[in-house]
Amino acid sequence: MALVEAGLERPGLFARFTQEHLRVFFFSLGKLGKGPIAAALTALVIGIALALPAGLYVLTRNLATVGYSWQDSLQISLFLKDSVSSERGAAMARELRAESDISRTEYISREQSLSDFKAQSGFGDALAILQDNPLPAVIAVTPQSRLGKAGVEELAARLGRLPEVDLAKLDQKWLERLYALLDIARRSVGIIATLLGVAVMVIIGNTIRLDIEARREEIEVMKLVGAPDSFIRRPFLYAGFWHGLLGGILAWILVAAGVQSLSGPALALAQAYGSQFQLSGLPAADGFSLIAAGIVLGWAGAFVTVSRRLSLIEPR
Amino acid sequence: MSSSAPDIIRFDDVSYRYPGGKDVLSNVGFSIRQGEMVYVTGPSGAGKTTLLRLIAALCRASRGQIVVMGQNLSALKPRRIPLYRQHIGLVFQNFNLLYDRSVFDNVALPLVVRGYAYADIGRRTRAALDAVGLLGREKSLPLTLSGGEQQRVGIARAIVTKPALILADEPTGNLDPEMALEVMRGFQRFNEAGVTVMIATHAIDLIEALPHRIIHLEHGEVTDKMPVAASRLGASHGAR
Numbered sequence A: 001m002a003l004v005e006a007g008l009e010r011p012g013l014f015a016r017f018t019q020e021h022l023r024v025f026f027f028s029l030g031k032l033g034k035g036p037i038a039a040a041l042t043a044l045v046i047g048i049a050l051a052l053p054a055g056l057y058v059l060t061r062n063l064a065t066v067g068y069s070w071q072d073s074l075q076i077s078l079f080l081k082d083s084v085s086s087e088r089g090a091a092m093a094r095e096l097r098a099e100s101d102i103s104r105t106e107y108i109s110r111e112q113s114l115s116d117f118k119a120q121s122g123f124g125d126a127l128a129i130l131q132d133n134p135l136p137a138v139i140a141v142t143p144q145s146r147l148g149k150a151g152v153e154e155l156a157a158r159l160g161r162l163p164e165v166d167l168a169k170l171d172q173k174w175l176e177r178l179y180a181l182l183d184i185a186r187r188s189v190g191i192i193a194t195l196l197g198v199a200v201m202v203i204i205g206n207t208i209r210l211d212i213e214a215r216r217e218e219i220e221v222m223k224l225v226g227a228p229d230s231f232i233r234r235p236f237l238y239a240g241f242w243h244g245l246l247g248g249i250l251a252w253i254l255v256a257a258g259v260q261s262l263s264g265p266a267l268a269l270a271q272a273y274g275s276q277f278q279l280s281g282l283p284a285a286d287g288f289s290l291i292a293a294g295i296v297l298g299w300a301g302a303f304v305t306v307s308r309r310l311s312l313i314e315p316r
Numbered sequence B: 001m002s003s004s005a006p007d008i009i010r011f012d013d014v015s016y017r018y019p020g021g022k023d024v025l026s027n028v029g030f031s032i033r034q035g036e037m038v039y040v041t042g043p044s045g046a047g048k049t050t051l052l053r054l055i056a057a058l059c060r061a062s063r064g065q066i067v068v069m070g071q072n073l074s075a076l077k078p079r080r081i082p083l084y085r086q087h088i089g090l091v092f093q094n095f096n097l098l099y100d101r102s103v104f105d106n107v108a109l110p111l112v113v114r115g116y117a118y119a120d121i122g123r124r125t126r127a128a129l130d131a132v133g134l135l136g137r138e139k140s141l142p143l144t145l146s147g148g149e150q151q152r153v154g155i156a157r158a159i160v161t162k163p164a165l166i167l168a169d170e171p172t173g174n175l176d177p178e179m180a181l182e183v184m185r186g187f188q189r190f191n192e193a194g195v196t197v198m199i200a201t202h203a204i205d206l207i208e209a210l211p212h213r214i215i216h217l218e219h220g221e222v223t224d225k226m227p228v229a230a231s232r233l234g235a236s237h238g239a240r
Helices: A013-034 A036-072 A086-097 A110-121 A124-129 A149-160 A173-214 A216-224 A229-272 A284-310 B048-055 B078-085 B103-114 B118-131 B147-159 B177-192 B204-209 B230-238
Strands: A076-080 A102-108 A138-143 A165-169 B007-017 B023-033 B037-041 B063-068 B088-091 B165-169 B196-200 B213-218 B221-223
Touching (some): A013 A036, A013 A229, A036 A173, A036 A229, A036 A284, A076 A149, A086 A102, A086 A138, A102 A110, A138 A149, A173 A216, A173 A229, A173 A284, A216 A229, A216 B078, A229 A284, B007 B196, B023 B048, B023 B063, B023 B196, B023 B213, B023 B221, B037 B048, B037 B177, B037 B204, B048 B063, B048 B213, B078 B088, B088 B147, B103 B118, B103 B147, B118 B147, B147 B165, B147 B177, B177 B196, B177 B204
Parallel strands (some): B037 B196, B037 B213, B088 B165, B165 B196
Antiparallel strands (some): A076 A138, B007 B023, B007 B063, B213 B221
8 A cells, every 4th residue: 555654663563562561551450440349349259250169179189188198097907817926927017018019017916906905995894804815916017108099909919818917908998989079079170160260251251341332432433543453452351351360369368268267177177086187278379370260261251252342343 | 647646535436325225325436636635515415424434444335446545445354444544534523532531642542553652652642732733731631622622632633643644524513613714724734734635514614715626426426516505595595
């Protein structure tokens, strides 16, 4: 086109980009500041929508921690035949410790089993009636934690075939159940997060749509002076960015507050079970991911809406 | 293309029909040379606004060919329309200002759209405001200005990019006669500086005060008839 330029040098692409984005960054923030209540309500709705899956995520993380801490104390109990002498038992415990799959072993003699049982069970007097010590000697084997479930089972089966061993017992059914539950919970977090993520996009899209309707004339004027769609779209995308950012921060705060209010009761529960367990909140990295998710969803929701609505607005 | 200055606008057999079916313009052909000042006249509904909208690529001709600044508008991709429109200054009867922004921001908008440096934008915007005599009002909001002043803000916005072509649709329609003449003189000054100016107007008295070439439309066609002033209509009735 044989066009007469305005007689001004345009700055380089990078300078234009920086200047324009800085301008819109503050312009959209100012717009938000002009309607603080509306902005706060939008942020609250988005915050709650993001906090729900994030809270569930924290819950499953904590349950998983509980599970792992119990798995560490997972032991294979080798009940030894009565014919095995206590010297042989102790020697066997030392031999087993040398195996690469085993991290610790402890030999508990029949006498020690009996005294432990007396001390812990409260049935001491009843046991005193018995002539013989009914309890077997036990080697408590702690497998290396790197062994998976299958590895531990295999180890237990192998140890159970040793001639001195009467029975190798591995009780982990409840652990399997816990893991199955955790798996369900994790998957629920994924589903809920997806659904609520879509909800966040819709919420922000709707906010932006109202904003677009309110600024219809402004958009028409922009089109009249030759503003490309990208230019008109930008303030709305930044509005989505701000909504998402505020919602994400609020979600983090909500989750932290929830963890805070639950940590007291959780600690009491853990202590009742004699556990050192402490409720952990959202780690900083996940918190920032939460905010990033808010920003991405906000931006995307705004983009979808504004791209669709913008083509419907033509200068009259 | 035979004359000294090249054509800046050329209509060849252009028709425009509303989606409803009524022809607004039919077989319109004319050309305007670079640096001309032209009035588009005709009764309401004759197609003046549509003519300007076609040139500004606000709508597309149903038939015929329009070439503006060397660009064939029927070949203009929608994606390229904003860039094309940046090279035309548009002025409207109802001003079309952004009422929540200052006078300065309104006038600066076309420059911001094009991404000039702020220092340049400030200088150029003040120059445009100076040209319409509003330099002192740059911080005001448009609604605190009179109609004439608002229209001058609109004009400043149209000239701030120094376009080669200014299209004005009834720019004096909402102004009192004195203000209207002042605005028209302003357009004439830009024209003297080399800008091609095309004004759709009813204001016969202004045309007579500042005579330029006239394209007269009636029922969507270019005619040789001339617009008639209201005073003369009254006279002919009186002479009955």
